[in-house]
Amino acid sequence: MRSWDNLQGGEKATRMDIAGVLPLDMAGTIIVLWLALGVLGLTLRGKPHLIANAIFPAGAVASLALAAIGLWALGAAADVAILPLGLPDLPLHLRLDPLSAFFLVLLGGASFGVSLFGAGYFRSMPGKTLGLLCLEYHLFLAGMALVLLADDAYMFMVAWETMALSSYFLVTTDHRIPDIRKAGYLYLLVAHVGAIAILLGFGVMQGGQGIGAYTFDAMRDAHLSAFWSSVVFLLALFGFGAKAGLLPLHVWLPEAHPAAPSPVSALMSGIMLKTAIYGILRFTFDLLDMQQWWWGVLALALGLLTAVFGVIFAAVQGDMKRLLAYSSIENIGLLLVGIGLTIIFHVYGKDALAALSLTAMLYHSLNHAFFKSLLFTGTGAILHATGERNMGRLGGLIRKMPWAASLMLIGVLAIAGLPPFNGFVSEWLLLQAFLLSPGLPNSYINMLIPVVAAVIALSAALAAYVMVKFYGIVFLGQPREPALEQAHDAGIWERAGMGWLALGCVVLGLAPVFVIRQLDPVTQMLIGHGLGNSAGGWLFLTPVDTERASYSPVYFLLAVLGVMLATALAVRRFYHGRLRRGPAWDCGFPEQTARMQDTAEGFGQPIRRIFEPFFRIEREAPSAFDTHPHYHGRSDDRIWLFLYLPIKRITETLSSWVSVLQHGRIHLYLSYTFATLIVLLAFM
Amino acid sequence: MENTNLALGMLFQLFQSLLVVLLAPLLMGWVSQCRAWLQNRSGPGLLQPYRMLRKLFLKDAVIAFNASPLFRVTPYILFGCMWLAAAIIPIIAVDLPFSPAADVIALVGVFALARVFIALAAMDIGTAFGSLGARREMLVSFLAEPALLMVLFTASLISHSTQLPSIVGALAHREFVLYPSLAFAALAFVIVLLAENARIPVDNPNTHLELTMIHEAMILEYSARHLALIEWAVSLKLFAYISLGIALFIPHGIADVGKWDALPLSIAALLAKLVMAGAGLALLETLLAKVRIFRAPEFLGTAFLLAVLGLLIHILLGA
Secondary structure (H helix, E strand, O other): OOHHHHHOOOOOOOOEOOOEHHHHHHHHHHHHHHHHHHHHHHHHHHHHHHHHHHHHHHHHHHHHHHHHHHHHHOOOOOOEEEEEEEEOOEEEEEEEEEHHEEEEEEHHHHHHHHHHHHHHHHHHHHHHHHHHHHHHHHHHHHHHHHHHEEEEEHHHHHHHHHHHHHHHHHHHHHHOOHHHHHHHHHHHHHHHHHHHHHHHHHHHHOOOOOOHHEHHHHOOOOOOHHHHHHHHHHHHHHHHHHHHHHOOOOHHHHHHHHHOHHHHHHHHHHHHHHHHHHHHHHHHHHOOOOOOOOHHHHHHHHHHHHHHHHHHHHHOOOHHHHHHHHHHHHHHHHHHHHHHHHHHHHHOOOOHHHHHHHHHHHHHHHHHHHHHHHHHHHHHHHHHHHOOOOOHHOOOHHHHOHHHHHHHHHHHHOOOOOOOOOOHHHHHHHHHHHOOOOOOOOHHHHHHHHHHHHHHHHHHHHHHHHHHHHHHHHHOOOOOHHHHHHHHOHHHHHHHHHHHHHHHHHHHHHHHHHHHHHHHHHHHHHOOOOOOOOOOOOEOOOOOOOOOOOOOOHHHHHHHHHHHHHHHHHHHHHOOOOEEEEOOOOOOOOOOHHHOOHHOOOOHHHHHHHHHHHHHEEEEEEOOOOOOOOEEEEEHHHHHHHHHHHHHHHHHHHHHHHHHHHHOHHHHHHHHHHHHHHHHHHOO | OOHHHHHHHHHHHHHHHHHEEEHHHHHHHHHHHHHHHHOOOOOOOOHHHHHHHHHHHHOOEEEEEOOOOOHHHHHHHHHHHHHEEEEEEHOOOOOOOOHHHHHHHHHHHHHHHHHHHHHHHHHHHHOOHHHHHHHHHHHHHHHHHHHHHHEEEEEEEEOOOHHHHHHHHHOOOOOOOHHHHHHHHHHHHHHEEEEEEEOOOOOOOOOOOOOHOOOHOOOOOHHHHHHHHHHHHHHHHHHHHHHHHHHHHHHOEEOOOOHHHHHHHHHHHHHHHHHHHHHHHHHHHHHHHOOOOOHHHHHHHHHHHHHHHHHHHHHHHHE
């Protein structure tokens, strides 16, 4: 095999050289390395401990290197390469620009933690499955990286499909369980409906100009009319929305995420959903040269619906991974709101505001990658320790799994948008963008803005509800099953992986100014405007000026910690530190069993009651005289009933009509062919 | 000059925080005393909360066998958060060197952080009342928090800032005209204040009936110094909310930057406003009846709608 450098050809843009090595070359090396590790894992399938102890950590190191490369490339000029592979007239094009670099940082940073966790999590698998899984896992990582680097439609679609198929096989790792096969099928179906839309979008942009026009450069120069631009945008929104879990294409998410092994759920939710966000950004701000204001309104409306829908459904889930999957839907909604705002501001020429909302949105993608991966890996640790996904059978794990519990607490506080963690920073930036927005020329949009801000605030507050439920039911209280007494804490690899992700949540929360400086090239590239340097130095986050708004997480943390410490010392100094342990008080009620605590259903009940029209509720309550009372309740998605089942029925009807033609006899098919030929001849 | 100003500011910041921390139980005592008078009782006296705190601090703490470290650290977190809230709200003057560290959105975040911790601590022991309290607290707050945020947004849009000192500076120096948007916001704010501080009609701070409890149900398992800190934090929270209301809606009298001679006057103004606000709160609580828990979301939904209306009015009419 020739070296990577020889594989490159064509012109190269001005680039930053360090000893002749370029970020793109190194990113390519990482991808090749991942593929090699995957194949190696497959050949080592007789030695599972070797895969867990060597291959996954090596893949993790490669991830970290990729994040470093991305960070380096963020400051560098765009870098292109053409590989002598691919179709006859369309060699594969790669390009590493700030947008790709940012998402590479996200991919590398989050997958480092997940792979470390995987090294511990997958260890107990049988070698044969593990070898295959190792290949799929690294193929999945490589596919995502290639999606981010692709610079022509063919390369993009190949990478996109690699990503979709490898993740499909990962989801169906436990393919002997029928529900998991079903979930995998649904995922595959929605992914392909989306892929067709993306392909059509590329087709419109290529505009019948020949195969050379499938490069992204040709599409950038295509200058489509307003109508065709809109068609491309809608196709992209549909196609990428299917991958991201946008309403009403979200149905696969709550099925596939619980079905997949936890590290895979972490990758899918934390990173793969972001490739869809990347796709929307790439199409809207890079490939299309003009945007229209109503695209922004559409994205805003869809995003809001998705966010509220996701968080309400998360509040009523009883399965912890489904709960997190719905919470991912909510976060994708928030990201889309950010994109919508950016489009609106950009179209009306308010580029400073567009830069602010785009920064908020990018920041939130990065945050979500870290805290959602942390929470999903945490559910993996719980699953390992207890074998239970149903929150109604968990409880009290903080005492058995102190490591996992404290790391998960960071993730929970971060996703609930609480200061001084990272979720708060992006929420703060997004709300600042709303507060600065009045004064757009379109008065309807002006009117829309406060309503949007109100809904965002509502969904953020509901997210806190969901997370209190999640953490409180799983980790706090008394264990709901006797088997939980045997639960063990996360292993050393698992702790390391979760520790890295938790560290990410803390650092992203405490050093926002640094992060925003790194995001500047991305906003510069997409909308030609950056937030620039913050006026308040590195301690104070001041998107506009100090008089208007500022936030300093470091001071915030120091103040709260300082007061806590001073209070604790003062109480001990002036009074005493005496402490006794006794049975719980509970208003003097003597009989307390674990069954008297709220279950997941119980904790979600107020939300189910308030937002009743959103759900399709089935309930089966025992009568008062039942000797073996049994309660059953489920809250389903109405969209499934009103949208998907009719589509399914129509498809079935159509296919039953088509099947009239088919009898399975060869002479009949030959006569069809003959008839077609005659008809064609008659018309020609 | 710059340095002396900063040093003075720091001194002032410390003075304000200490003043608030020491005064907060007194405000609590004043509200209960007013309530007692309105109900034709003689009342326990203004200093009762201090006696209570002293008693609790002297007692031995008893916690459940299975209490985790989270349970023990929560009272301190709560106290720290409320202290921080009291430190960034301009209460007697707008000169607060610490306030750039957290603006109004972060203020809402501080309250949320404290709430999440107390709700988690309530679920830690695993009693029926604990999780009931936590669930209800989160139910009340998921509507109250966005309503508060909308109220603060209205004020921020009028003053073009989310920094509390700038907001107060801008609102205190406008001509005295009634902003309709602020009127809506004020109404919403009062409802949020009642709900977030566990007052009637949403919750009853003096209830003895466990089934109607929200806040009290969450802290049933706490005793002695932990309970004392929580009680103190609760009174700090009430103080912070009332002074936030004062800062937003009747900021006149709060001393400007560098005007040290105005301090005595501003302290007097603050005390007068607090006395009025406390009496008003007691009157409201006496006139209203506690609503069923499932009416609370409607009550708070009203606040949310009012706040959004206020914001819309400001954006559409600029008033």
